[in-house]
Amino acid sequence: PADDEVRIEEIKRLLRVNNAVLVAHYYTDDAIQQLAEETGGCVADSLEMARFGARHEANTLVVAGVRFMGETAKILSPEKRVLMPTLEATCSLDLGCPADEFSAFCDQHPDRTVVVYANTSAAVKARADWVVTSSIAVEVIEELHARGEKILWAPDKHLGGYIQKKTGADMLLWDGACIVHEEFKAKGVEDLKALYPEAAVLVHPESPAAVVELADVAGSTSQLIQAAKELPNDKLIVATDRGIFFKMQQAVPEKILFEAPTAGNGASCKSCAHCPWMAMNALDNLAGALRLGSGEILVDDALRLAALKPLERMLNFQR
């Protein structure tokens, strides 16, 4: 639409004059992903977003995604201004893990190494020994397990259960879930697979165990896009937020992509497989943030330093 064109041109200009760069997640709107790509920003998974923002020389990072992604960017780059199209974009995992309750839980288990998913507040990260994203979680826990450490994991119970199964680590799990991935149904995936037996199944490990068990590949958003390219199958059933289809289809234009069903009868629910908080990022509020300097992420200094340690462990992790 013509309005979108005007907004897009305005955003491009504002990015230039503010020496700003756009860092977008795969689950944001196609137009935002496209803009990030065209303007020298990045479209990425949570780990790559963090790395990109920290390394980029821009003075302003505009993070299109959800709150924890903006906070992570600010913790890693306190000298940069970090703006978000809206500060309302949260995450059910973050909401389901309040810092005070989490801290009390940690206090009850002082013998455990505390590993938290990136989808948490700065205050929860500040209480952790390690932060991980889904693309690096298995490797980090494998290493900690090899060192004989017992783990306290939060907040995603599905991702935690998946890692536990893969690594055999002793993990105590917080009871949190992603409202988007939790909706995928094994029965629906099985029914679709029965229709297209030659299709490969790609699953984000925030999905329930019964769905992950059906996966040919389980991994972070970037890992799923990589798998889409590498697998020989020309049909792919994909269980993650449907925002990923924009980049995945670009990566494999010749392949047929199916949304994994979110209802047991095999029918795809059009409103389920899209994160309502990611969907709050739009061209309008993105332009507004750049125009007004609104949606700025600020993190208290003491909190920032405490949260930086476990984040840096993740970024420096090598096996």
Ligand code: 13P
């Ligand atoms: P990744 O992009 O790291 O796979 O994270 C998925 C997610 O749900 C982010 O909100």
Ligand code: SF4
């Ligand atoms: Fe959180 Fe799930 Fe939305 Fe990702 S998709 S931001 S994990 S609610």
